[in-house]
Amino acid sequence: MTTIGDSAQHISGAAESGKECADWQALLERIPYAGHLGLEVQWGDGGVLVHLPCREALIGNFMLPALHGGVLGALIELTARVAAQSQDTETRCPRILDSHINYLRSAQARSTFARADIIRQGRRTSLVQVTCWQGDENKPIATGQVQLLLPTMAAQQEDRHGH
């Protein structure tokens, strides 16, 4: 993907936004579980977003109803993974090391959006902050921090042989 100076997360211009969305979409499409959840990439006010459409099978509490906490976990982890991978010059497939998610408001049975902010993209690791909201971006329903490991060449090769 193209990056402009240090502000890679805030690329402006239609051509760049279209390319960034396409890059993210291509990475998401390689993740079977993301496809199953129906995750799709969109261009929002401040950059690229991941949209999780609501459906009945994502409900964790059918009385409220509310989305399952694990569905938000998946939205946050997969958004972080695609963000980190799209920033990597070799688009290496990152391994999620840990994630810590705070639930801020009840997640209603409706469309949910996620935005990633890369806190640090290192040579071997990436730390990504993801914010999720539904109607109002200023009222997040969950935030999460995900630590990812970008595999070295040797580890990638070993992985290939392992499968």
Add this chain to the structure above:
Amino acid sequence: MTKPNRAQHSNAVATAWQFTEQVPHGRELGMQVVSVDQGQVCMRLTPQSWMFAQDDTKEICTSVLYSLADSAGGLAVFAGALELMPIATLDLRMDYLRPASGDRALLALATCRHLTDEVAFIHCDILSEGNRELLATANATFMRNTQGQQFHAGGRGKESA
């Protein structure tokens, strides 16, 4: 899967168990409650190819483990508290120690470490069936007695938000 010990539990645990099995997302992922024994919850999930993390591997996506830990953790709150009340996940931290192979079922073992009137602290380990090595560990905090929704006897309550 048979449920030999559900009937032996208090009504609260039996109801929470039944509720956990009715959660739509849990059903979609094929989560089953195996046992609730002395406050420890065991849940099981059979991997399917749409749960994989990448199209060229047979590794289960970490987020599936996350969902399993959240569900097992919620049931562990009731196993610890022995009473029904609406609960909500406040936060959940996962450490993914090893890749989870799609060849084996996942097991989640969740326990309530500490309980106050307002909060439950939960620990959950995720393993591959037939293997003692940990795949992932989770620590979660659940809010108890969340406002706004009555817990109806006879079946249903808040499992996680």
